Amino acid sequence: MSSASPPGTKPERRSPTRRPALAWTLTALSLSTLLPSLSTSIANVGLPSIAVAVGASFNEVQWVVIAYLLAITTLIVGAGRLGDIAGRRRLLLSGIAVFTLATLLCGLATNLPLLAAARAVQGAGAACMMALSMAFVSETVPKDRIGSVMGLLGTMSAVGTTLGPSLGGLLIAGFGWRAIFLVGVPLGLLALALTIRALPASAPATGPAPHRFDSLGTVLLAITLAAYALAMTIDGKPFGPLAIALLVAAVAGLGLFVITESRVASPLLTLSMLRDPVLATGLMTSALVSTVMMTTLVVGPFHLARSLDLNPTYVGLVMSAGPAVAALTGVPAGRATDRFGSQALVIIGLGGVIGGSVVLSLMPTATGVAGYILPLVAVSASYATFQAANNTAVMKDIAPHQRGLVSGMLNLSRNLGLITGASVMGAVFTLAAGTSDITTAAPEHVARGTHRTFAATALLVAAGLAAVLVLRLRSRLSSGRSTMPSFPLHDQ
Template sequence: MAFRCNRSTRRSTHLNPRLIALSLSVLLPSLATSIANVALPDVASGLGAPFADVQWVVIAYLLAVTTLVVGAGRLGDLAGRRRLLVAGTAAFTLATLLCGLAPDLPLLVAARALQGAGAACMMGLTMAFVRESVPVERTGSAMGLLGTMSAVGTALGPALGGVLVAASGWRAVFLVGVPLGLVALVLVIRVLPDPAPSPRRFDTPGTVLLALTLGAYTLATTAAGPWLLVVAAAGAATFVVVEKRVPSPLVAPSAFRDPGLVTSALVSTVVMTTLVVGPFHLSLALGLAPAAVGLVMSAGPAVAALAGVPAGRATDRFGTRGPVLVGLGGVVCGTAALSVTPASSGVLGYALPLVVLTAGYALFQAANNTAVMGDVPADRRGVVSGLLTLSRNLGLVTGASALGAVFAATAGDLTTASPADVARATHWTFAVAALLAACGLPLALRRVRQPA
């Protein structure tokens, strides 16, 4: 009997068709996020558009994912999660094809927005299926695998995009995702369970308010002026008031008190700092060539990808409380080390703390996602999965804008800044990031002290 249980456990995480379907549902949106950036110069020249306009190829996708992911998760709870995931995967795949065939920039941007809407369904619903896809005691391993696939997609995008652009032009960057999307669609239809939908009503006012608020915040940090932050703040305050009064809110008031969501946003903000500051520090402060910069930068995503599954197994074995604290401690220690390590220590002085940081992030993410999703009722798993994805995306957006601004302000004009100026800016930026990560420790301790 024990032997049969062990075999079943192994099948739950190895060659499990449901996990393969969920892994593709995470991999493809992550790949679509990072692979398009490298093609922007060729898109601009190929379509005869100014670079400022071409940036909307990236912004449209990010905006659609951020504004729709929570609503998509809740709609999945109410209308059927598998049904919405099928629709989202189909929309994503069709939009990917349209991106590769777009004759002009407006149609390409519109197709990217549709692709982002499909990605919102895929990213917002994936974690909600974990409880129906693996035994409870293997939940952490499944979450770790999904974190690995997200890291693989993010890391693979720039390298794969560069190869495809050089070989076949910018359209290949999008067309390569079509067959993978079709495979994901077939798997979602054939192997994923179909949980019963909730009979509750959809909160249209709350969904619209949240989408407008998140849209204003995203635009404020990516394309428009900071004045939109005032709009976002007003929208957020109005959203909270509305959610307290409607009978079936999009986001239950108790969700705002979940420390796991806030900590997830803080940690994602810190991780994004490595992607924003790293290239400038490695090239301008350490004097590395572009190829060497790319190689060192790939160490972070590679470690996150390799550590994801072991982090999930550690969560299954030890529970979520210890791994959350240990993972967050790794993020704090790695970031603090980057804030004080002198440039004279060379590449190893940057790479070793980066490895500690990203390994800690992998452990934190697997344990925290498992903890947040662990006691969620079945009829709210979609919206909570969407909130987890949203917290990560908001952290990435905030890290790119706010901590990027800290680096720019302390470095000065990068065209004339000395290596010492760039190193000093790196230290200041990571010092701020370390403080942000440390702010997550009281929140993590609060979750640890909650009853199991």
């Protein structure tokens, strides 16, 4: 039979030929997912050394992290949409090249402004990598394996977060702070080579006005997101006068963005997309769950150090348990999603996050480290389960010309959740503890702040779970999204 087939079709029909190609594709996508998360966590551990080396204060050196996250947050939706229009493979290759070059410039920077600028450029490359890696899954992976691959990408992101502090510490101790950036250069070159070899070319969008890019909408969205992100991070005071002014600017920018998108011929974001209940609830719950995960990273160290009196070494070990568990859970969660369906796993994941948060809000300090780490493990495993299932639910049936855009929106919701968790929930923590200086607060006050903060996160995720359950009930009572008159987010 194979001899009768045209020569050009033979590699397409033989599974032994397809498997190595898929393996190379998954390796390329995994590396493009790992590097942005590694570049976040590895830089955090280097901040004290960088501050000493360049003679900067803590508030100043924080811009090494803020510049990177700000660039990702403001550009990720536009990067996804541009990939849909111009071709995802081309833009992903460009993003990896920019990321790698900027990583080299970070390692060679001679002062803080140059380092912060290079980190912003690195974040621009990372935005392309994060938005387009997930978009490629629906394009290159069979539908019955999408959940497994989403779990793999979630695992790689968690591995990057987990590996960063330990690898960064070793590199700084052996070679100095520049090594935490220079180590990423060969990894970036490897990702570039693998992407060139493994990923197929993406056809440009074929929808209405496919070759037009909404520059005005992209700029307005970037300004809006930048104002919000700065309001949440500036001086560590989310409710100060400057932060409130930035929030007002963000609201005004959002209004202008909505007006613009309703009038341009080829909008960056068709607002009727958000009428799709799967997309809307997926974005909302992604932001809420990410808020909880960042809360564990912000509140956890203070609770462990002040309430449980652990030294920094043990604090670091306990804090690494969460990302490590998320990394181990990702692939099994993805396989379970393929087998049992994304809806069930989304509900299980959200329920686990709520349960772990409730336990953290009630667990007395007398239970010691075990009383904190066990619910933390439950929250982290549930987070990984939710991410694999939610990303699969949103991305599985996306129309080809919108995969990059929707992937960018998913990553944006996650980033906004992380920023909100670091700022707003951090403010809730200090307010509940009854002091503005947690580092000198009494252990019982820190414990009270921890309990009330996690009670608040449980309520937030419970609201998200309620929305998911309402969506599931409505889908059973109606014909689902196919009856909706909104913009066709998915192929019919």
